[in-house]
Amino acid sequence: MPLSRPRPSAARMAALTLAAVTALPLGLVCAPAAVADAVPSTPAPTAQVSCRPQAQLYGATADGKLELFTHGDAAQGSFNWPVIGKRIDGSGWGSPRITLGGPGNWIYSINPDGGLYRHRYDPATNTWGTPPGEKIDSGWGTFLDGAARRNRVTIDDRGNIFAIHDDGTLRIYRYDEKTGAPMPGNGRVIDTGSWGGYNLIVAAGDGLLFARQGGDMYRYRYDVDRQQWLEIKSQAWTSGWQYLRDIRSAGGGTLYGLHADGSLFWYRYDVNAGAWVDTGRRKAGWNFETFHGISLSTDACKTPAQPAKPPVAPRPNMPAAIRQSSDKLIQQFYVDERGWLVNGVQRDPRDLGTVAYSTVPGARDIVDQPVITEQADGTPMAFALGKDGHIWMTKRQAGGTWSALKDFGGDFTGAPTVTRNPQGIVGVHAFDRDGKMWYLNQQSPNSDNFIPWRTRDAYSSMPAGYEKSSFLAAGQAASVDKEADRPFILGIDKQGRLGMNRADAKREGWWVWGASDTSGLGGTPAAARGADGKVMAFARTKDGEIWTAKESTRTDADSKLPLNGFFGDGTVLSGVKTAGSPAVAVNQDKSLGVVVRDDKGYVHYARQLGPDGDFSRWSLVASKQAATDPAVVQLADGQWAVFYIDTDGLERMYWLSDADSGSAQPRSLARGKRSTPADPVFTGGVTAKSHNGKPVVTEGR
Structure with missing residues (x-):
């Protein structure tokens, strides 16, 4: 005016x-x-x-x-x-x-x-x-x-x-x-x-x-x-x-x-x-x-302020995260009894005395399993869920130290899963309190910036499967083909069924695969590709046993299009009861193995009897009870080991012996019966932090 x-x-x-x-x-x-x-x-x-x-x-x-x-x-x-x-x-x-x-x-x-x-x-x-x-x-x-x-x-x-x-x-x-x-x-x-x-x-x-x-x-x-x-x-x-x-x-x-x-x-x-x-x-x-x-x-x-959300409760018996990085070092991450994030670096894969431990700066109030990956230039990264529902990230710096945690936000109740596509972009996926899947992607390879969380791909006319998901809010996401162009993201839905998302071929959106016919599943699923190239998944049943099924295809009744998922009854690996979640390992012959902590704290292992074979009966990994669910580390040479924290708070690692890392004796099993010619042998024990400088004693069962 x-x-x-x-x-x-x-x-x-x-x-x-x-x-x-x-x-x-x-x-x-x-x-x-x-x-x-x-x-x-x-x-x-x-x-x-x-x-x-x-x-x-x-x-x-x-x-x-x-x-x-x-x-x-x-x-x-x-x-x-x-x-x-x-x-x-x-x-x-x-x-x-x-x-x-x-x-x-x-x-x-x-x-x-x-x-x-x-x-x-x-x-x-x-x-x-x-x-x-x-x-x-x-x-x-x-x-x-x-x-x-x-x-x-x-x-x-x-x-x-x-x-x-x-x-x-x-x-x-x-x-x-x-x-x-x-x-x-x-x-x-x-x-x-x-x-x-x-x-x-x-x-x-x-x-x-x-x-x-x-x-x-x-x-x-x-x-x-x-x-x-x-x-x-x-x-x-x-x-x-x-x-x-x-x-x-x-x-x-x-x-x-x-x-x-x-x-x-x-x-x-x-x-x-x-x-x-x-x-x-x-x-x-x-x-x-x-x-x-x-x-x-x-x-x-x-507008009226939304009520504050309650803190996320710590996951009981949460497993560690363990991975061999491209520099051949084994990186361990676990959450101690205080809720602090601890890192262990093992310089010799087969020598437990070469592990050195330290806490990550400022990493407090962590409530679920950490997740490890490395970005395109080989720098290791770890992600963890805080009690505020946010995902936090730390990255290894020059000299081997770890950066202070970076807040990536979110509103989650379970740990994320992390992928990296062939272009070198790291992606993080997690379930929110309502069971909806969210993701964020690195802005460019090796970038410190990640584009904030979303539930669908912006500017695409193709709807994302995440928007249709109704996963169990307290569950952790799992993934297969973590470094492929089209990774799979798995989770348990609110009916206890195993569901899976996968990026479509043009990467214009995410599609929901069919939920499993089996319901009542719980915990965090684990999955890997078997010798035939198909995904095999493992999860805990409502009775505390381990259920497994292989991906298959059926025609969707509404769209008449092929629908992929874990259909049929699957197989229950009876003999062990657990309140935790399984971990999966891939043997040198591409047969799969599964490890789990039973309701008394002992860690057990079952394996396929040959590529695509039936599973053996359960065998004991070690005589010392575990306070956490087990984690598996796969080495570049095809060997693998089990890691857990025992009931005394000590870190333990056990290697599957070379002779048992493949299965040369497949056999046809009678329905309802599972056996194996001989129990596999694991060797290992407590790691360097637990010895106060004393020589490491190798244990075997």
Whole structure:
């Protein structure tokens, strides 16, 4: 509103606005007129949003002045302006400077020098904080370069800055409110490649992000704390948005759109109702055409906070993770009785006296089995679940030390599984509290950044199988073909059936395989490919025995398409009762073996009698009882070993003897009977940490 002409009073402005609403149909001002989302027949209850009595709106004039307006009905969008056009600064705010509102009375600007500045104005006292105009970052000048870039920056109700870059990535920036210093992870890429088509983005509170492409508006929802994409590219409202030159938010799902004729339109999307609020009072103001940009306080409105989720309980008897890395070292990770993450490095695969142990810096409150992989350059990485439901990662550094844990967020109750595709991209998969599968991928080979969690592939017309999954929330994911282009992800569903996801051939989505006919399964499944190339899975039955089945195919009754899964009755390996989960090993002849801890703590082993043969009876691995489920390490030469923590808290490893690592004597077994010519022999014992420097004593059964 220019200062060169008489300013109408609030009453006069109200009359003008109401007259304009009556005389000017919505279509004539080209505001969005059609919704893609359902609009409730009854407006959503206003109790689902709470707003301050006045929401601050700032208008920057072309000649550099900054004026304050306050909207007295941000929750409903009616015409209510207690403060109209109050000049709060007299110069410096003109184009090309970009002005952005923030929370806590902060106003941000991108200045012609390319710097990002913040300013604090208190409307109650009409004073500016000191220092006035604090530069907190540089390199933002590209957003001043052309109209298409000016609206590609937005600030949410918590001060997080989201920016679309020319490479099509969406990035998040966070600054310490007290010092203005960049927070860890500042400028992190949170989505890649497909944001270049948007010419406007606006954060609307509670993780809501709206993005405009042409005349259409799309909706996203991103949980900053849990680093999860809750919603991706849902069509929010079709047509008409191109006529609004500025779109800002006061939080709580509100949008304020400035039309070229000076009209100010109000909208609100209700996250809880999943719909737009239709109150019939969408035009909130008039005569804003003289401003080259507007901004709002982004925390004026809030939706109800979600109740805090309870901490994740530690998994009882959780196994270790153990893997031989490409440098031939054996990496061990386990969680001790305090919940601390412990790493052991074994330099000689067959010499237990070469293991050295240390705790990972800051790795506390770990509640489930760690998972180990290595990235494309051979650097080992470990992932673990914290009691907060987040997945945490540590990476080996130069000199052999491990980095402090990096928070990857999430909302999970079971440990993840980790894959790496032939392009070198590491992927992490896990089940949330509702049993839905989520995944995140490394941005590029060897990158420290992972693109945040999602349940489906963005920008693909092909739905992801994860969205259809209903896995057991407390279960851990398992995987097969971890370093293949199309890995399998396995889990137990809520009916106790074994289900499996696999990437489709074009990697455009994830498909759910059929659930097993057998139900009542529990624990964490284990699986590997047998000599015939088919996947064989193992899981615990409701009676505590180990069940196994091989993948097969049947025709889906609805789609008439081939459906893969673990069909049929499978086989129960009777003779051992367990409350834990199995681990699987691959012998040199590609026959499979399975190890499990029984209900008294003893670890047992059963093996196929030859490639694709039946299974032997159970045999004892060692005479010392285990406090954890066993883990298996496979060596590059085809040998393997069992690792567990015993009831005295000591680490133990037992190798299957070379003579027993394959089965040269396959035999046909009578139904219901399982035997073997001779029990296999395991040798080993406690590892170096347990000996206090004394020579290692090799044990055998």
